[in-house]
Amino acid sequence: xxxxxxxxxxxxxxxxxxxxxxxxxxxxxxxxxxxxxxxxxxxxxxxxxxxxxxxxxxxxxxxxxxxxxxxxxxxxxxxxxxxxxxxxxxxxxxxxxxxxxxxxxxxxxxxxxxxxxxxxxxxxxxxxxxxxxxxxxxxxxxxxxxxxxxxxxxxxxxxxxxx
Numbered sequence: 327x328x329x330x331x332x333x334x335x336x337x338x339x340x341x342x343x344x345x346x347x348x349x350x351x352x353x354x355x356x357x358x359x360x361x362x363x364x365x366x367x368x369x370x371x372x373x374x375x376x377x378x379x380x381x382x383x384x385x386x387x388x389x390x391x392x393x394x395x396x397x398x399x400x401x402x403x404x405x406x407x408x409x410x411x412x413x414x415x416x417x418x419x420x421x422x423x424x425x426x427x428x429x430x431x432x433x434x435x436x437x438x439x440x441x442x443x444x445x446x447x448x449x450x451x452x453x454x455x456x457x458x459x460x461x462x463x464x465x466x467x468x469x470x471x472x473x474x475x476x477x478x479x480x481x482x483x484x485x486x487x488x489x
Contacts, residue, residue: 383481386474387412396432396464409488412436419464427462436485443479450475 387393398406399415414434421428433440441449445456453460453467461467470478 379477379480380484381481382474383477383479383484386470386478387481391466391468391478393435397435411488412482412485413487417464421463425463428464429462435482437483437487439479439482443483446479446482447472447475450478 394406394412396418397412397414399410399413400418401407412435414432417429417432439446441456449455449461450468450470451472453469455461468475
């Protein structure tokens with residue numbers, strides 16, 4: 327354990343002990359949160375398999391790459407529609423100046439993929455689509471490592487549209 331971690335742990339323990347007499351539930355929540363965060367760090371260092379791989383892909387898709395921002399249709403009040411998660415829809419982001427070849431529809435990426443799993447891994451690791459061309463804006467040009475790309479594809483394939 328590094329010196330920083332020992333000091334931070336010691337400070338946290340003192341703070342938690344100080345407040346535990348007043349708010350015992352807070353102590354349990356904080357310790358649980360710390361434990362979960364530490365487990366997540368350890369898990370990310372190990373190869374993912376099965377459900378762990380899907381969870382890793384979900385984290386990347388929803389919290390890092392932010393895919394739902396474009397690939398999930400919106401409700402009438404502008405919020406992401408959880409019933410149509412990653413099912414494609416109109417492009418909500420438009421360029422400030424007219425741009426040739428700007429897409430108007432985002433493809434569905436949840437459930438049935440727009441390409442084979444291996445082609446999707448290639449797209450996520452090289453930023454090249456199945457036709458051999460670089461991805462068009464506004465799609466980010468990802469260069470993920472293979473393990474992350476495979477986790478993303480596993481998660482995307484696990485999605486089923488809700489009714």
